[in-house]
Amino acid sequence: MTASPHLLPATALRDALLANREQALTRLYRRAFPAVRRYVRGHGGSAEDAQDVFQDALVILYEQATGGRLVLTASASTYLVSICRNRWQHELRRRARLPQDALPDDPEQLNAETPDASEEAGPAVLDYVERLGAKCKSILLAFYYFQQPLTQIAADHDYRSVRSATVQKFKCLERLRNSVRRAFHAETIDS
Known part of the structure; x- marks a missing residue:
């Protein structure tokens, strides 16, 4: 009988991950994700935010465990x-640095769609993605649009580890955010 990976010491967790990664990660997901989802949603995030944070935490845990660096x-x-709490707090601090006047005062305005605005927003975002360069464009589209796992993205882009692909994804996403912020800031100054 195999012990559940959430109760194992670090070496046993490493062995469980190496023996049957999918089964071990699935057990960890079932055990920990509900708490992460409750935490993130209770602190201003969405279920999708919780999934993103949890996926990143799983990558960190996996790399530490298989690399022999995990101490539980x-x-x-x-x-x-x-890990998820720390990453979500970091994300909240990052979001707090965004310009507050970028959001309308009335939450209903967030859901209001005008055909002109949605038609302009779509191509504009794609324009920003195009400006990032081929590698960033490829990584972001693979992850967010095609929903490819980071393991596949790492292999397709010749990264030595999933962590390297994760870091590059975050760098590309941050470049995209900064580009949009700069453009938004320029628009608000010009108007």
Whole structure:
């Protein structure tokens, strides 16, 4: 009988991940994700935000465990939840730095669609993605549009590890955000 990976010491977790990664990660997901989803949603995020944060935390845990660098002082699921909390707090701080006047005062305006605005917004975002360069465009489209796993993206782009692909995805996403912010800032100054 195999112990559940959320109760294993770091070496046993490493062995479980190496023996049957999918089964071990699925067990960790079932054990820890509901708590992460509750935490993120309770702190201003969406279920999609919780999925993003959890996926990043799983990558970190996996790389630490298989690389022999993981030291657990609690269960693996508790460790995952703590990584997710830290990453979500970091994301909230990052979002707080965005210009507050970028959002309308009336939340209903967020859902209001005008045909002209949606037609202009679509190509504009794609224009920003195009300006990032071929590699960033390829990574962001693969991850967000085609929903490819980071393992596949790492292999397709010749990264040595999934963590490297994750870091590059974040760098590309941050470049895209900064580009949009600069353009928005320029528009608000000009108007």
